[in-house]
Amino acid sequence: MDKLKTFTDKRGNLTLIEGGNDIPFPIARVYWIYDVPEGEERGKHANKLSYQYLIAVNGSVEITLEDINGRSTHLLNSKEKGLLVPPRTWNELKKFSPDAVLLVLASHSYDPETYINSHEEFLKYIGK
Numbered sequence: 001m002d003k004l005k006t007f008t009d010k011r012g013n014l015t016l017i018e019g020g021n022d023i024p025f026p027i028a029r030v031y032w033i034y035d036v037p038e039g040e041e042r043g044k045h046a047n048k049l050s051y052q053y054l055i056a057v058n059g060s061v062e063i064t065l066e067d068i069n070g071r072s073t074h075l076l077n078s079k080e081k082g083l084l085v086p087p088r089t090w091n092e093l094k095k096f097s098p099d100a101v102l103l104v105l106a107s108h109s110y111d112p113e114t115y116i117n118s119h120e121e122f123l124k125y126i127g128k
Helices: 119-125
Strands: 005-009 012-016 029-034 042-047 052-058 061-067 070-076 081-085 090-094 101-106
Antiparallel strands (some): 005 012
16 A cells, blocks of 8 residues: 655645656546445456556545455555555455545546456466
8 A cells, every 4th residue: 555645734635646656657537436335345356457546535445456466455544545456456345434435546448348357257367
């Protein structure tokens, strides 16, 4: 997880990301996930080409990532922290707090042909 550039003074906080500088890709798409019902999960896919950068701009979300090196779980619960999801990485988004808003910055526009939606297919794709 990365600590984002944050500037604080008597007027409040300002946190920023510059594509290509603070994250290793230019930003082609931005979206956010919110109002996820209790117990529901999102993600459960991998992308062949796209990098994604995840930030919980409100509330908290548990992120599990899996790649050729194994699985890791991260709790995003700070507006000042972000998580890079490289291509060829399976992701599972769960345990959304009721007030969670997950901001996603992506390196590519949406293309359903680049997604792997089956965990079994993903494991074959990465050679496991």
